[in-house]
Amino acid sequence: MKIASFRVDHNKLEKGVYVSRRDGDTVTLDLRMAKPYVDPLLDNSTLHSLEHTLATALRNGKRGANVVYCGPMGCQTGFYCVFFGLNDAEIFDCVRDTFRFLATQSYPMPGAARAECGNALNLSLDKAVAAAKAYYALIEDKTEFDKYPE
C-alpha cells in the first residue's frame, strides 16, 4: 500500500506548514522548507544543525511536554514534527513561536559536544539560524496550516 505521504503530489507542493497525518490525538506536521525539484536542497549540515536547535527549542518551550519527535526528512526538503494532546491552533502557535525564537534570539548550538551527538563536527549555528530565518519569514504571517495540493 502506498503510504499517505507518497500520495501528495510533490511536483505541486509549495513551501509551507502542513498536517501530514493525524493518528488519534497525535498530529504529524510537514514543515516544508524547500519546494521540491525547484529550491536547493537543505544540505546535511543545515538539516543536522537545525535538528539540534529546533528540537531543543521545542522541548524547552511551553509545549515541550506535547512534542513527541522532530527530525529532518530524508529528501532534504523539510522536517517532520509530531505533537500530541494539542489542538491545531495550539500546534500552529507553537511552531510559529519556536521559529520566531530561533530566527530572532541568540543562543548557543545545543548538543555540540562529541559526547552529546554522533557527528558533532557537522554542526553550524550560522546555517541553523539562516534556515530558521528563512522558514520564519515564510510562516510568520500565517495563522493556520496550509493545504496540500489536490
Ligand SMILES: [Zn+2]
Ligand atoms: Zn547531532
